[in-house]
Amino acid sequence: MKYMVLIADSEDERAATPEADRMAAYGQIRSWWNEHVASGQILDGYQLQPTETATTVRRDPAGNVTVTDGPFVEAKESVGGYAIIDVADLDEAISLISGWPAEAALEIRPVIEA
Amino acid sequence: MTVESRRAAIDERLAITVREERSRLVAALVRILRDWDLAEELVQEATVAALETWPRDGIPQNPGAWLLTTARRRGIDRLRRDARYRDRLAIIGAELRNMTTPHSPGGPETGGPLDVDDRLRMIFTCCHPALSREAQVALTLRTVAGLETPAVARAFLVPEATIAQRIVRAKRKIRDAGIPYRVPEPAELPARLTQVLTVLYLVFNEGYLASDGELAERRELARDAEWLGSLLVRLMPDEPEALGLLALMRLHLARVDARFTSDGAIVLLPDQDRGRWDRTAIEGATHILEQALRMRRPGPYQLQAAIVACHAEAPSYAETDWAEVVALYDRLLDLQPSPVIALNRALAIAELRGPQEGLAAVSGLQGRLDGYHLYHAARGVLLRRVGRTAEARMADERALALASNPAERRLLEERLAAN
Numbered sequence: 001m002k003y004m005v006l007i008a009d010s011e012d013e014r015a016a017t018p019e020a021d022r023m024a025a026y027g028q029i030r031s032w033w034n035e036h037v038a039s040g041q042i043l044d045g046y047q048l049q050p051t052e053t054a055t056t057v058r059r060d061p062a063g064n065v066t067v068t069d070g071p072f073v074e075a076k077e078s079v080g081g082y083a084i085i086d087v088a089d090l091d092e093a094i095s096l097i098s099g100w101p102a103e104a105a106l107e108i109r110p111v112i113e114a
Numbered sequence: 115m116t117v118e119s120r121r122a123a124i125d126e127r128l129a130i131t132v133r134e135e136r137s138r139l140v141a142a143l144v145r146i147l148r149d150w151d152l153a154e155e156l157v158q159e160a161t162v163a164a165l166e167t168w169p170r171d172g173i174p175q176n177p178g179a180w181l182l183t184t185a186r187r188r189g190i191d192r193l194r195r196d197a198r199y200r201d202r203l204a205i206i207g208a209e210l211r212n213m214t215t216p217h218s219p220g221g222p223e224t225g226g227p228l229d230v231d232d233r234l235r236m237i238f239t240c241c242h243p244a245l246s247r248e249a250q251v252a253l254t255l256r257t258v259a260g261l262e263t264p265a266v267a268r269a270f271l272v273p274e275a276t277i278a279q280r281i282v283r284a285k286r287k288i289r290d291a292g293i294p295y296r297v298p299e300p301a302e303l304p305a306r307l308t309q310v311l312t313v314l315y316l317v318f319n320e321g322y323l324a325s326d327g328e329l330a331e332r333r334e335l336a337r338d339a340e341w342l343g344s345l346l347v348r349l350m351p352d353e354p355e356a357l358g359l360l361a362l363m364r365l366h367l368a369r370v371d372a373r374f375t376s377d378g379a380i381v382l383l384p385d386q387d388r389g390r391w392d393r394t395a396i397e398g399a400t401h402i403l404e405q406a407l408r409m410r411r412p413g414p415y416q417l418q419a420a421i422v423a424c425h426a427e428a429p430s431y432a433e434t435d436w437a438e439v440v441a442l443y444d445r446l447l448d449l450q451p452s453p454v455i456a457l458n459r460a461l462a463i464a465e466l467r468g469p470q471e472g473l474a475a476v477s478g479l480q481g482r483l484d485g486y487h488l489y490h491a492a493r494g495v496l497l498r499r500v501g502r503t504a505e506a507r508m509a510d511e512r513a514l515a516l517a518s519n520p521a522e523r524r525l526l527e528e529r530l531a532a533n
Binding site for chain 1: 244290298302
């Protein structure tokens with residue numbers, strides 16, 4: 001089954017982390033990521049630029065479009081990256097994602113495969 | 115035996131057998147068909163047929179196989195019509211041949227390892243942490259214990275539509291989110307078993323704490339939880355905490371008749387007529403607890419059962435082994451630091467070392483328990499014992515303002531009226 005994993009954390013906390021620690025955390029994430037790409041569990045994914053770079057486009061039922069600055073939900077935690085994974089079931093997804101080597105909240109959502 | 119009591123005995127046996135066999139069959143069909151609704155529907159029709167036929171013709175030699183044959187016969191057209199299930203029919207046929215060993219309810223499992231695993235799979239799936247606690251409870255009662263949705267709704271004092279929706283959503287999530295139908299791996303098992311035990315204990319308390327005047331269905335929940343607990347113990351005989359929980363539930367149920375007066379008022383432990391406690395049931399439960407303790411993997415349910423056993427075995431309230439009770443609470447607090455456990459420990463301290471010390475221990479919990487009615491009720495009792503009557507009244511009034519259970523409210527009102 002394919003799932004999308006939304007990886008959320010606090011940008012403020014990340015910004016407050018000393019540069020050296022942040023680099024070390026990125027290194028851990030990179031090696032964890034590469035390991036699971038190699039095993040075939042992670043198909044795709046990216047880290048995202050901070051939410052201050054986000055733009056939200058809203059389309060109402062009449063087709064009117066408004067463009068606003070920022071993400072669609074303002075929250076303490078925000079999506080900082082995502083992964084598309086391919087695993088047997090939710091238990092394998094949970095066990096894979098539990099290994100994410102940094103403080104974060106990770107939302108696992110099955111994708112609708114056409 | 116009178117005609118009525120014989121008839122009641124047959125009905126009881128029939129009910130137990132149907133429940134037992136139904137759960138085995140639903141669990142097996144969910145695995146084969148991978149469709150919870152269809153599995154339940156097929157078995158539902160077969161159980162209705164059983165309830166019509168068995169009282170007349172007697173319970174068949176192998177009730178499980180009878181139900182499976184009936185479910186298969188009644189569902190066969192549906193299964194044939196749908197291409198998805200056609201190839202599954204052959205598997206059901208093979209299952210039928212595997213299920214020919216007679217099965218005695220309550221006795222050792224004789225149906226082979228396959229169907230044992232199925233019911234465990236079902237329990238762990240119903241209590242999967244990706245489902246909300248409410249959904250876990252509703253789904254376990256509906257699917258494993260076989261309660262009808264309206265019965266679950268009445269027992270939890272929730273509208274039927276709410277329970278129905280919880281169950282529909284939970285099944286949809288199981289299917290769409292890919293929650294597997296399996297027993298967790300050994301590494302995950304302790305955490306997942308804790309989830310299952312939590313669900314069972316929650317169901318038990320929902321029924322056990324219901325006052326006598328409340329709906330019969332609510333009180334039946336405690337028996338349903340006990341049945342689920344005994345099923346779990348039969349499926350996982352080497353899990354001491356499962357045994358501990360079963361012992362705990364049975365120790366409570368053994369004394370349930372003494373908890374209320376005939377007109378529904380609560381009788382507190384010191385005032386209970388111990389002659390009305392079921393000594394045989396207490397002995398049986400203590401035996402289960404000893405079996406668990408011999409495995410030397412202590413846990414919160416075993417400790418709670420040990421505390422309740424101290425009370426159940428004491429000839430009178432005064433002769434309770436309070437030193438042992440306090441020691442057990444200390445160990446329980448180490449494992450599970452909770453202010454409610456600390457409150458119960460404080461009450462045992464009051465018995466062991468006097469009400470002054472008990473009061474000091476209780477009062478230390480105010481910050482965390484100020485919104486809990488039993489904190490104030492406990493303070494009320496101890497304040498009265500040390501002669502601080504005015505403060506005791508204030509504590510009782512505060513408890514009454516916070517209490518919602520009608521029997522508990524009545525007890526507090528009577529206490530306030532007395533002095």
